[in-house]
Amino acid sequence: MSMTANTTTDTPARPRKIALITGGSRGLGRNAALHLARAGIDVVLTYLNNAEDAAGAVAEIRALGGQAVALQLDTGKTAEFDSFVIRLRDALRTGWGRETLDFLVNNAGIGIHKSFAETTEDDFDLLMNIHLKGVFFLTQRLLPVMNDGGRIVNLSSGLARFSMPGFAAYAAMKGGVEVLTRYLAKELGPRGISVNVVAPGAIETDFGGGAVRDIPEMNRAIAAQTAMGRVGMPDDIGGAIATLLGGETQWITGQRIEISGGMLL
Template sequence: MNIVVITGGSRGIGASAALQCAKKGMGIIVTYNSHPAGAESVVRKIEVQGGKAEAIALDVTKISSFPVFRENLAAVLASTWGRNSFDGLVNNAGYGNFNAIEGVTETEFDGLLNVHLKGPFFLTQTLLPLMADGSHIINMTSATTRVATPGAAPYAACKGGLEVLTRYMAKEFGPRRIRANAISPGAIRTDMTSEAFDQSPEFESMLAGQTALGKIGAADDVGRVIAGLLSDDNAWINAQTIEVGGGYNI
């Protein structure tokens, strides 16, 4: 059984990815920061389906806590699966913060940098000893790296850095047959974006109008791609950024 660690797996795309991976027979470990109830709900849903799942606390902005997280992860792998390694890491945890460049504060920028680039860099580094040879890393980026969206500059810049990092991971981890790919969602309705869409239906309509399929996506549209990419069926895809956006702004 392949075991997958999904950061920010308590809701949204992370939760969907966990459920979709479990349907493919994978063991799931979701991390959470401020939403433990959501993570436990995901675990229960997977268990009801007959799968195995665990939830572990993690703040991806606190790099000093990563060694302790690795210890906790190793303990869970041993107790739940009798393993000393895992097979997939999805660097998904994150948040959005839209502000024009002239109004961005250093605190806002540093927050986005820490969660979207610095955190994934050092978390992956910390967990490498636990990753089995032939594993797969998926870094969640964004279509805003391709399409300039006013107000998204710091977020997109950090996600763009993560796309570059993905290729370097594929190159440097290649001798261990560890693949690295990025998944870049377009306009997606999630727990994080629903409030903005509900408050501004015209914004949702605009994004739908810029998408070839005429609508915005759902979390499961991305979750299914994550699960598929983690499966052995796609083992020859490496060092790629795969946009999942229904043909956004083409």
Template sequence: MTKIALVTGGSRGIGRAIVLSLAQKGIDIVFTYKGNETAAAQVIYEVKNLNQKAKAFQLDTGNIRGFDAFINTLSQYLNDEYQKSNLDFLINNAGIGLYGGVADTTEETFDAVMNVNFKGVYFLTQKMLPLLNDGGSIVNVSSSLTRVCVPNVSVYASIKSAIETYTKYLANELGKRRITANVVAPGATATDFADGATKDNEERRKLTASTTALGRVGEPEDIGGVVAFLCSEEAKWVNAQRIEASGGAKL
């Protein structure tokens, strides 16, 4: 039976790696993107080259008023393409990073990070529950910054901590439906996130590598494979867990 996953923020970086890792496991893909339609089209092409189906929908995960229309569009696609209205996996990956010290962070910055990284995750998941098959999985993306402290990330890290607590409650409440809920917490990863410093700034990369047990920065594929594992039969007994994928950062 065909398995289907929804991945938010799937057109670039870690999201793209998650999409491709899932497709490599024989899972069909629906993913969202915020604005880069060209990048989304490229990911669809790559998934199809793996002999899996893929569909992309534009969605601002920080605007919950758009969720009802998205759910209707998603349901229509599933009915048209698969003659069913449900899917198996929800991966809440979309996120933004806006940084600043405790004394300097504005309410506007706080609200922007909250709306995408927590409020959007909470209410999109709520809307998706009727579409999620019993026995399915939810994977929420957090950060190693909930474990270690670095300058200027108090809002981002605190909200990711909320995601980790929320995930445990999801696991508890959805257990009767045999739906697992887990967190993957990436360490510093070479993507365009946060102005791409970990990807393009050689000084930053060397510093990160020097404080990581495995001696390098993370790559998106390092995270994608962990998420795909949590959507496999081998992980069906893993539930309510935080799995950090950081190469052993700041031990």
């Protein structure tokens, strides 16, 4: 009499995807990180100087069942990028047993509200270093760390489409990011890496001193200019970024996706 034994083979769990979000300790970056954590995607976030906020963001992600680490980085200083990549690889080895990322969100940024006539060369250089030069060269340095088939989301602004006094330099940098996104999509396509740009409208955050959030007259005026009849909330942007990274969107690349509630249509 012969007997055949039933054997079971455990299928190894797929490794969790990992996203790097610059400026992920606050604002839209933090909101996107939390949305990704809820979708089962782990996060490396960068912060400029507020380690306490960064630690709070990491704790929130872990409370959602995700894994996260925060690394300090000034995205306006390209000289720091090589050492950052070394620290990033170390953090990936320590936390995940690997040295590569799946997703990159170039989110870190600042706002300067000045008329064209009042904008100084120092203002211009600061905005360019953070919003355009930093995005260009940080992405370049991270290419060896990116997995084939990965995804990149760059942050622009609705101000690259519609014009409001006081944002000439800021919007010019964001326009540059939108052009750069198309070129990245073209050049990284052979690696299966999709690259898109998200352009938020006016959002209730602390960006620009929190004016949209905290000044009722401004909030109402902007809401009156949107098809949806309200200003944006952080979840409107964070949820969209998470969808672009974690959803079935690999065939979308080289696109500008404005998330403004239909502002100034």
